[in-house]
Amino acid sequence: MQGAHGARARACAPPPRIHGLSARASLAVHRIEARSDSWYLTSGATDRALRRFRAFLHPPGRRPLYPQESMVTSCPGCAFDDVRHARDVLQEVLDRLPPRARAELARLVRPLDTALRDRTLPDPFAHRRQWRTEFWWYRRLADPSWE
Structure with missing residues (x-):
């Protein structure tokens, strides 16, 4: 496609880089998201998951943190x-990425x-639950006000 001045116009702008990843790894992530049939792995989900993970761990100090159950699990954003x-999304992307991009994202995760692990406490009763306990991040104590 030729522009008004004869310059070749781009069909579309490249996807935004994910903070901490190279342009190549970011592009690989965006391709995974675009090709995914997962309800939660939508465009921008990996970037959002990384931001959410960092924000959760952001409060300074040594006090334990407690993951909170989402009140609206049927909403991908909620x-x-x-x-x-957020950690589930990151794991799904890690499992689907080619080796170099996987290694780069793994270095961030x-x-x-x-x-x-350091800021949350192990849940001694996690083995009694049958929901999602195959992932270690579900075997941590959650916010007691939600349970």
Whole structure:
């Protein structure tokens, strides 16, 4: 397609870079999101998951943090109220990415996982629940006001 001045016009702008990822890894993530048939893995979900994960861990101090259950789990955006959902999204993307992009995203997620383990408490009754306990982030104590 030729523009008014003969310059080649882009069909569409490149997707925005995800903070902390290279342009190449960001593009790989955007491709995964665009091709996904997952209800939660929509355009921009990975960036939103990283931002939610960082925001959850942001309060300074050593006091324990408690993930909160989302009140509206049927809403893809509202599900991010629960940091564990954000971690689910990141895991789904990690599982689908090619090796180099996976390694790059894993380097961002690894310290967040460490901080989540350090700032949350193990749930001694998690083994009694049958919902999502295959992931370690669901075996942490959640906000007691929601349960």
